[in-house]
Amino acid sequence: xxxxxxxxxxxxxxxxxxxxxxxxxxxxxxxxxxxxxxxxxxxxxxxxxxxxxxxxxxxxxxxxxxxx
Amino acid sequence: xxxxxxxxxxxxxxxxxxxxxxxxxxxxxxxxxxxxxxxxxxxxxxxxxxxxxxxxxxxxxxxxxxxxxxxxxxxxxxxxxxxxxxxxxxxxxxxxxxxxxxxxxxxxxxxxxxxxxxxxxxxxxxxxxxxxxxxxxxxxxxxxxxxxxxxxxxxxxxxxxxxxxxxxxxxxxxxxxxxxxxxxxxxxxxxxxxxxxxxxxxxxxxxxxxxxxxxxxxxxxxxxxxxxxxxxxxxxxxxxxxxxxxxxxxxxxxxxxxxxxxxxxxxxxxx
Numbered sequence: 001x002x003x004x005x006x007x008x009x010x011x012x013x014x015x016x017x018x019x020x021x022x023x024x025x026x027x028x029x030x031x032x033x034x035x036x037x038x039x040x041x042x043x044x045x046x047x048x049x050x051x052x053x054x055x056x057x058x059x060x061x062x063x064x065x066x067x068x
Numbered sequence: 069x070x071x072x073x074x075x076x077x078x079x080x081x082x083x084x085x086x087x088x089x090x091x092x093x094x095x096x097x098x099x100x101x102x103x104x105x106x107x108x109x110x111x112x113x114x115x116x117x118x119x120x121x122x123x124x125x126x127x128x129x130x131x132x133x134x135x136x137x138x139x140x141x142x143x144x145x146x147x148x149x150x151x152x153x154x155x156x157x158x159x160x161x162x163x164x165x166x167x168x169x170x171x172x173x174x175x176x177x178x179x180x181x182x183x184x185x186x187x188x189x190x191x192x193x194x195x196x197x198x199x200x201x202x203x204x205x206x207x208x209x210x211x212x213x214x215x216x217x218x219x220x221x222x223x224x225x226x227x228x229x230x231x232x233x234x235x236x237x238x239x240x241x242x243x244x245x246x247x248x249x250x251x252x253x254x255x256x257x258x259x260x261x262x263x264x265x266x267x268x269x270x271x272x273x274x275x276x277x278x279x280x281x282x283x284x285x286x287x288x289x290x291x292x293x294x295x296x297x298x299x300x301x302x303x304x305x306x307x308x309x310x311x312x313x314x315x316x317x318x319x320x321x322x323x324x325x326x327x328x329x330x331x332x333x334x335x336x337x338x339x
Contacts, residue, residue: 044166068235
């Protein structure tokens with residue numbers, strides 16, 4: 001069973017029950033360099049392993065880049 | 069590396085971070101991460117800014133900027149650049165804190181994309197909230213002295229007035245405003261933005277500001293590494309000139325050599 005979510009503005013489907021940590025891993029990201037927002041709320045590092053994604057969730061995955 | 073006693077200085081305290089270099093350097097616009105790393109090292113900075121952006125999911129994840137910044141050597145100061153309202157700046161600060169585990173944040177709430185001038189109302193609103201959330205907030209702002217007073221009173225750890233618009237290279241356009249800010253504000257005042265070349269840094273430091281934050285002035289110079297060295301030296305020179313105390317400006321000349329003991333026929337003509 002797949003659910004549809006939005007990641008960085010683009011639609012994606014993931015298996016129901018996918019956690020935030022599993023999403024980050026499945027995208028090939030280095031977890032320590034990424035911060036996650038779900039529906040404009042920060043998902044703390046400690047919550048990633050247990051928080052399951054829901055249909056319609058809007059996820060932001062950000063990292064640090066060069067800037068002034 | 070110890071300097072002689074006659075060059076002694078206090079460290080720059082930004083919240084719980086103590087810096088002996090008063091140059092803060094951004095990491096944007098370099099041609100490569102390796103050039104970034106070298107420029108930071110040459111500049112002598114101990115505090116570098118970074119921005120928060122979406123991960124690009126369309127390409128393979130290569131090395132990260134953070135792989136090139138030694139966190140034992142540099143304090144990392146995440147910014148909220150690109151935010152045009154308080155709410156998104158606050159969210160951005162929270163995201164940065166989650167990655168970096170730092171209380172420091174450089175708050176930017178911008179007014180419009182053409183001028184990139186700070187929006188004072190949004191800046192005050194975001195400062196209040198971030199201080200409440202336990203951040204050590206360094207606030208990019210305009211060089212309005214009363215605005216700087218309000219920002220300091222909200223608990224910011226530094227007020228950072230722009231010398232001129234971001235990336236404009238116009239230098240410090242209103243030194244008198246900075247002088248007034250320095251009189252009115254007790255927290256460190258850092259000139260942030262607009263610095264084009266070494267003399268801009270020296271001039272700001274000679275006014276007595278606590279530090280200078282710059283990025284484009286180094287990164288977009290024809291030779292960034294050489295400019296990093298120039299900015300380092302200018303920051304140090306300006307700081308030492310400020311501490312040393314410049315002579316007052318006078319209208320007339322004042323001879324450096326003795327006016328007595330001149331040989332016959334020398335000296336000003338008798339009238």
